[in-house]
Amino acid sequence: MNEKDFIFSKDIKLDGIVKWTAPSNIAIVKYWGKLENQIPQNPSISLTLNESITTTSLSLKPKSNNNSNLKFEFEGETNIAFEDKTRAFFKKIDKYFPFILNHDIEIKSKNNFPHSSGIASSASSMAALSACLVDFEKMNNSEMSDDFFWKKASFISRIGSGSASRSTCGPVVIWGESEAYENSNDLYAVNISNQTHEIFKDFNDTILIIDPGQKKISSTEGHKLMNKNPFSNQRYDIARKNVIDLKNILKSGDLDGFISIAESEALMIHSLMLTSNPSYILMKPNTLKVISKITEYRSESKLPICFTLDAGSNVHLLYPNNIKDKISDFINNELIKYCSSNKYIEDKVGSGPEKIN
Ligand code: PMV
Numbered sequence: 283m284n285e286k287d288f289i290f291s292k293d294i295k296l297d298g299i300v301k302w303t304a305p306s307n308i309a310i311v312k313y314w315g316k317l318e319n320q321i322p323q324n325p326s327i328s329l330t331l332n333e334s335i336t337t338t339s340l341s342l343k344p345k346s347n348n349n350s351n352l353k354f355e356f357e358g359e360t361n362i363a364f365e366d367k368t369r370a371f372f373k374k375i376d377k378y379f380p381f382i383l384n385h386d387i388e389i390k391s392k393n394n395f396p397h398s399s400g401i402a403s404s405a406s407s408m409a410a411l412s413a414c415l416v417d418f419e420k421m422n423n424s425e426m427s428d429d430f431f432w433k434k435a436s437f438i439s440r441i442g443s444g445s446a447s448r449s450t451c452g453p454v455v456i457w458g459e460s461e462a463y464e465n466s467n468d469l470y471a472v473n474i475s476n477q478t479h480e481i482f483k484d485f486n487d488t489i490l491i492i493d494p495g496q497k498k499i500s501s502t503e504g505h506k507l508m509n510k511n512p513f514s515n516q517r518y519d520i521a522r523k524n525v526i527d528l529k530n531i532l533k534s535g536d537l538d539g540f541i542s543i544a545e546s547e548a549l550m551i552h553s554l555m556l557t558s559n560p561s562y563i564l565m566k567p568n569t570l571k572v573i574s575k576i577t578e579y580r581s582e583s584k585l586p587i588c589f590t591l592d593a594g595s596n597v598h599l600l601y602p603n604n605i606k607d608k609i610s611d612f613i614n615n616e617l618i619k620y621c622s623s624n625k626y627i628e629d630k631v632g633s634g635p636e637k638i639n
Contacts, residue, residue: 285469288378288437290419296381299341300417304409304635306334306401307448307455308487308590308598310544311524314551315508315517320444321468323508324521325460327528328445329600330452331487332632336406338391339638340414345384355390364391368411371442378438379415395627401489402501402592408442409435409449413635435635436470444505447471453485453631454478454532460522462529479535483631484603490617491625492568492595499555499562501593507558517554521547537586537602544600548591555593566595568620573597575616585609603630 307328315323345351352372354365368389376382389411395401412435419434420426432450440447440457448455448471456463457471465472475483499507508514524543531539555562569591576589576599587601587609599617601609618624 283433283467283469285437288434290379290423292380292422293384294381294422295344296342296385296418296421297344298418298421299339300414301337301339301638302410302413302417302635303335303337303638304406304413304449305331305452305632306395306403306406307331307445307452308592308600309445309448310540310547310590311521311528312547312551312592313444313458314505314521314554314593315511315514316444316505320440322444322458323514324518325456325458325462325466325525326445326448326521327454327456327474327525327532328448329482329485329487329631330449330455330634331629333629334393334395334401334406334489334627336391336393336403336410337638338389338407338410338414340411340418341388342381342385342418345386351386353386353388355388357392371408371411374441375415375438378434379419381418382415396491396494396625401491401596401627402594404443405439405446405449408439408446409635412436412438412442412446413450413637417637433470440470450634451475452634453483456525458525460525462526474532477529478532481535481537481602482532482540485631486599486601486603486606486609487629487631488599488601488609488613489627489629490572490597490599490613490620491622491627492572492597492620493566494622494625497564497594499564499593504555504558504593507560508554511554511558513554513557517550520550541580541586541588544588544590548589551593552591564594565591569595569597572617572620575620579612579616583608583612587612 309328311327313326436447436450451473454475
């Protein structure tokens with residue numbers, strides 16, 4: 283499929299409301315560096331989460347006048363910053379949904395993860411909004427297949443935020459072209475759960491909240507700095523190879539292989555931040571303390587746990603479900619003291635967006 287296949291050109295009148303939830307996701311092989319229009323420099327593989335979700339309702343009515351036609355309410359209050367962001371997003375996608383231009387639009391959105399937890403919500407929020415938009419299109423296109431629905435939802439999410447393309451299915455997803463996976467491509471994400479061992483299908487991700495503050499450098503700026511990072515080309519090659527290696531690891535349930543790739547990917551994207559110009563550090567002292575506690579505990583207990591990081595200071599602790607009780611004790615005894623206000627989120631893998639009736 284190419285971009286043109288996602289253009290919906292019918293001029294339609296809509297009056298109604300739809301509501302979807304969508305989860306966040308955590309990358310194992312990271313997307314860090316991009317070309318124009320959110321085309322990734324390398325393929326990435328992620329686990330879709332289950333508990334960290336955004337719920338969004340979208341209501342459309344034929345436009346009543348020529349004024350701005352968008353209202354955005356976040357957690358019960360008008361949010362001008364989100365309204366502006368959404369207006370900019372709609373400008374990029376109105377050729378795929380021309381009804382955006384001639385309707386009054388009201389969006390109400392909320393996250394179920396705590397305020398100020400430092401958890402980025404762009405993946406879950408873009409995926410939920412995109413599912414709502416494609417749902418409206420589907421009402422006027424009875425022939426739309428489920429397969430097309432989810433490809434378009436992922437394609438549109440990608441335009442909002444690259445990693446959001448991976449929040450439209452689950453639990454294991456690839457986005458970006460790789461020789462390892464036949465249908466993988468740069469435009470939308472593909473579910474690879476059917477090529478994944480059962481052990482990864484009930485994996486846990488406990489998100490340890492190290493610093494709830496806003497990060498100093500956004501991921502948009504971080505991606506941009508990759509364009510002149512001296513290690514960027516090596517990075518893209520390593521990421522491509524990690525995707526190929528991860529394929530066999532995911533298929534066979536090789537937890538040691540998984541741990542090795544997950545941790546080296548996390549440290550590598552942070553090393554790219556250290557070597558950018560200007561350089562920056564998003565990890566905090568407690569990020570490093572938690573990482574060293576996790577690796578120490580793994581060598582002593584021989585239990586298959588590991589960490590990963592996204593572009594921030596919080597630590598994602600990943601482990602299979604059959605050791606959950608032991609890991610809960612470890613978290614409460616050893617890790618919680620490094621978390622901001624003892625905060626952590628117990629998440630696990632999930633299967634993607636759901637419609638709320
Ligand atoms: O989707 P963005 O532009 O917020 O970039 C996300 C980048 C990472 O979270 C660091 C890695 C990833 O693949 O999710």
